[in-house]
Amino acid sequence: MKKYIYKASVLALFAGVLFTSCEPEVDYDVNPSAGAELDFSNYVAVGNSLTAGYQDGGLYREAQLNSYPAILADQFEEVGGGEFVQPLFSEAERNGSGYLRLAGLPTPTSPVLEPVTTELAVRRDVQPLPGGPRLTKFTDPVNNLAVPGISVLSAATPVYGGVNPYFERLLTDAEVGQKSYLQKVAETQPTFFTMWLGNNDVLTYATNGAVADPTNPFSDKTPVATFRAVYTQMLAALTKGGEVEGVVANIPDVTAVPFFTTVNLNSIRQSESVPDDAVIYIKVGPAPTDVRPLTMDDLVLLTTKDKVGRPDQVQTPAGPVAIPHGFHPANPLTDSEVLDQAEVAEIKEHVRQLNEVIAQVADANNIAVFDVNAFFNNIKGGFNIDEVTYSPAFISGNLFSLDGIHLTPRGYAIIANEFIRVINSYYKASVPTVDVTNYRTVVFP
Incomplete structure (x- = not known):
């Protein structure tokens, strides 16, 4: 039999997933305006790995700098936006958690992947957490509160800070295991926010073939009632009783992501x-x-x-x-x-139910919704921007990074533009979109 040369990465412990409305609209020439309602002076981003800029199976400085919240913050500067602080890895530790690089591509679906293991932000002076090695701390206040791997379920659990190294690095030693992500978010004072949270309430289960890990209480599908309760608290913490505007994004369909569709x-x-x-x-x-x-x-x-x-x-x-x-x-x-046919149907139905909750809670708070699920389903056949073709195909589609779940910088720029489209439509603003061709796709050897 053929010896496959895909050097499997350790796909990030708590993977977190990706995108979805109609073919992207691009408008680079607008008169910038925040409209009558919006104040971007203190923009806060809440979310998981997708919000952090995670890609290629890891989180690293270049990825952070090209996260969609960072791209949004740059555009918000043109309409009164303020400083946007991310928990960046230093230049000396630019490779962060480590990630995958493309070493060769014998066929379009059989990449040779190699791990990047130098200039990491991995701490060797302390014991690792259950979720992996601890990372260099960043406990200053930040605007990008993204935590790779976090779910709505785990967001309400203080012990999670002692499990997930990406959350632990944002906490003081005294806060680890004592402060939940929900509490961390509630401490912020945003004037505008985005929240893309909920993917891992399904994705962790899906990426393990619809098998829950009995040693991981966050590895199964989050019950709908629990999801609703915590999501409601999270949005209440951000809106501050209706005083703060924002956008939430929902959960994409697994059949729109190359991690699940490349091998058949x-x-x-x-x-x-x-x-x-x-x-x-x-x-x-x-x-x-x-x-x-x-x-x-x-x-x-x-x-x-x-x-x-x-x-x-x-x-x-x-x-x-x-x-x-x-x-x-x-x-x-x-x-x-494998996700067999019955498991695919089970997961799609659970995503539908959670997305219904997101829509209902957002509507109750008069908050805009970016329908990522619809966006990804509508681009399955591909689309063009500035004469460049994009699709959800692994590597060749220009959207997804080498882990098959998270986006390339170009993909994150496209998502940023979709957030802007929703903001402009819902709040009658004129935030300018970004030229996505200024951002890279997969780096070839």
Whole structure:
């Protein structure tokens, strides 16, 4: 069988996900105005990895500088916006948590990825947290409060500061394990805010093949009632009783993200040394007989790619036998390596329910909603901006970074423009959009 050369990254511990309305509108020539309602003097961004600028399986200084809140803040300066402080890694520790770089691309869907392991902000003087190594502290007040991996559920839990290194670095030692993200957000005094939170209330579960980790209380789908209660508190903390305006973004569909759509039955069959009629088997239940052939309605995770065809030793009545992983009912792709058709439907329905909550809570607070879900679904077939083609395709689509979930700087610029479009429409403002071609896509070797 073919030996796959996708060097699987450690996809960030708490991955967080991505985008969605109609084909992007670009208007670089406007008369800048905040309109009658908006005050951008103290813009605060609340969210997860997408808000932090996370990309390529990690968080690093260049990524932070190209986060969509940083891009928004630059545009807000033209209409009275103030200073926007991010918890940037220093130049000496510019590679932050570490990330992936593209070392080669033998085929469009088979990149050779290598980890960047120098000039990190990883602390060696203390024990790691359950969520990974601790990072250099940044406890000064910040405007970008994004925490990679955070969910609405974990946002209300003080202990989370002692679990997630991205949140721990924003807290003083005395606050770790004592102050929740919700409390941290409530301390801010924004004049305007964006909040893109809720992805990880589904995504952590989805990226593990719809399998919850019994050792991680935040790895399952967040119950709708719990989500509603915490999300309501979060928005109340930001709006300050209706005094502060902002925009919230909802949760995208997993079928719009290359982490879930790049590897499928056809792409496996098209791989070198795999017969065109090869049958791939997946596990769909706990019993030994709960195995069936993979179909095009099942989503093989991107991190499963290098495992397909791996020669595994499988115990048989005649003794251990090497059987290619996935190519025999006795050695199927595991439940955590695939989202089967039923699991896809389950996750899509949960996303729909959580997005309904987001819309209802935003409406109750008279806050604008960026429908990211609709945006990503509407761009699945691709679109053009300034004669450049974009799509949700892995690497070649120009939108998604090397982890298949988070965006490139160009992708974040497009998202920033969509936020601006919503702001201008809802609040009758004229914030100028950004020229997305000033931002890079995937860096090729």
